[in-house]
Amino acid sequence: MTDSVDRGKAPNIRDVARLAGVSHQTVSRVLNDHPSIRDSTRQRVLDVMNDLQYRPNRAARALVTSRSRTIGVLASQRSQYGPSSIIQSIESAAQDAGYLVSTANITKTDESSILTALNHLNAQAIEGLVIIAPQVRVFRAISNLDLRVPFVTMNTSEGTDDHAIAVDQVAGARLATRHLIELGHRNIYHLAGPQDWIEAEARMRGFLEEMNAQDVPTTAPILGDWSAEFGYYAGRELMRVRDFTAIFSSNDQMALGLMHAIRDAGQDVPHDVSIVGFDDIPEAAHFWPPLTTVKQDFPELGRRCVAQLLGTMDDQAAGYTGRIQPELIVRASTARPSF
Amino acid sequence: MTDSVDRGKAPNIRDVARLAGVSHQTVSRVLNDHPSIRDSTRQRVLDVMNDLQYRPNRAARALVTSRSRTIGVLASQRSQYGPSSIIQSIESAAQDAGYLVSTANITKTDESSILTALNHLNAQAIEGLVIIAPQVRVFRAISNLDLRVPFVTMNTSEGTDDHAIAVDQVAGARLATRHLIELGHRNIYHLAGPQDWIEAEARMRGFLEEMNAQDVPTTAPILGDWSAEFGYYAGRELMRVRDFTAIFSSNDQMALGLMHAIRDAGQDVPHDVSIVGFDDIPEAAHFWPPLTTVKQDFPELGRRCVAQLLGTMDDQAAGYTGRIQPELIVRASTARPSF
């Protein structure tokens, strides 16, 4: 009678304790891998847990430890390949470490939508934050709010370098640019990402650095919005001028739009114009022509994020300091200029 | 002295109560919009909350109410455009309703990885479940586990229709197929998705139904894996045969791969082969040639999911019964056959 478990209510540690003939604290110790538990006792408890289909109550645990075991992710453009791959790998890494992930998305880029997102995360009592929407104003909003939470960002920015886990975007952009220069191009445009995105800025910087290093004169980059749509319209405008033989696009989608516009203008890629993208989305190999691009290891990026964040949270020295080196993938969208 | 709030600890309702000169229960009532609170009292409490930067503790609330206010999402292929768009809209809809979203991803398709994912969600004490990985075996695993949680799935399958919120995949596939037939094609292949995906099956069914309805003889569909890569290799095989003038691909990525292979074989899309995709990913308009495809309203799908799920959870009649109608987007990848 006293042994019977109430129907319709999940069992708790006291139920387990009673059936195993120990105190609730012993059960708790088994749950937390406390060293000084006799093997026979542990086994008995585990058996009862199994019988009862016992699952620890996360809320109760969070309440008493005041640790939510949740990390927040602040993202934007979530449906794009890069962000979504990263989120996926963050989530699986966090899950392995026993953490939950709560994401908040920024749709509009205004200050208030950033605040809404951060407040949402704050309400979850997150213990750490990964920022995948590395816009300058996001950092501003964070320091204004002073959420006292360790955070990690995917990309470097002045003043936040402690937190940065980066694919070396600058190096990637230099690879792409160097490739074009080595092919013989001298009139190269850069179609950049949105102005306030840190990775857009880094890629732009890499482009300019390499151009300068090789003594090639540059024109001002065009600021885009990452979308194929924008690339297409930018390409239409550019094709009116035609004072270039190559374009380095800050991501693959815009590169796709560019190639579309170039064909529409009756020109050929790569014969008339060479195109390089960035990211190496899975589709890039099948674009027409297959796109030369810079490959980022998104899954690895996500894993490192979590590793570093958990490290910071536990006040450990945060292992990974090195950047992930991106890789140039040469495909058919680049060739020697045709003069 | 007694009024001072401990530093380093988040304020709780009792702190608020003390400073507002009321009982903790009154504070709780303010939090929960209880009707019988005098306006002046409410305002006083709200002011104190504001001063203290009070945030209700989700864990404590979850503990006492035994409601986690969390809904789970079981996904697969998360980094692809469709799933990630849906997840994004689910998340924002859930957030609006005061719910948290916890996602679990299935990478491998074996039974055990499904169980792992479901267990992960189960450990969160989710109150509802959205299934975006509508593989047949997922349903089997769910009924085996008998998680007593209401769930919703994106696509219909025999026996689970109560839970289905569907874009009418069959209708979409029929639209695509009819378009090809009306252009005059008679030898049409279908490149389907993985066998055990319910949406793949539905699109295949739509294809076959329409072909039958129009008395066009069909060949057995080819089973793919959704990737552009697969589309490419399938295309290479198909180009050896060349007994067709059109292919209906079950998604845009595979269509992209097909077009790549067709060009590699020296043939032209749409002159020699017409191609139709499915999904209308943002890049599809800029493929070469721009892809004729069937557009799904992913964000709406996500919103409905949440609406229906919350409805079911509150035992309300679950509003939306109608399917979302997909739309054919005709672009340059389809034309009359060239004989």
Place this chain on the structure above:
DNA sequence: TGAATCCATGTGCACGGTCACATCCGCGCC
């Protein structure tokens, strides 16, 4: 042999909310 130490386990309370129930007060009505 007794004190110190360590191991294995138990006891009671705290965490921050909500719920059921109690209380107090003012008002209308017979």
Place this chain on the structure above:
DNA sequence: GGCGCGGATGTGACCGTGCACATGGATTCA
């Protein structure tokens, strides 16, 4: 004037877990 009633608020218990501390027995060592 007494009674009932409902609005506004207070009191104490409880949710499931972990922590600090207590306990008792075995072992070690002076």
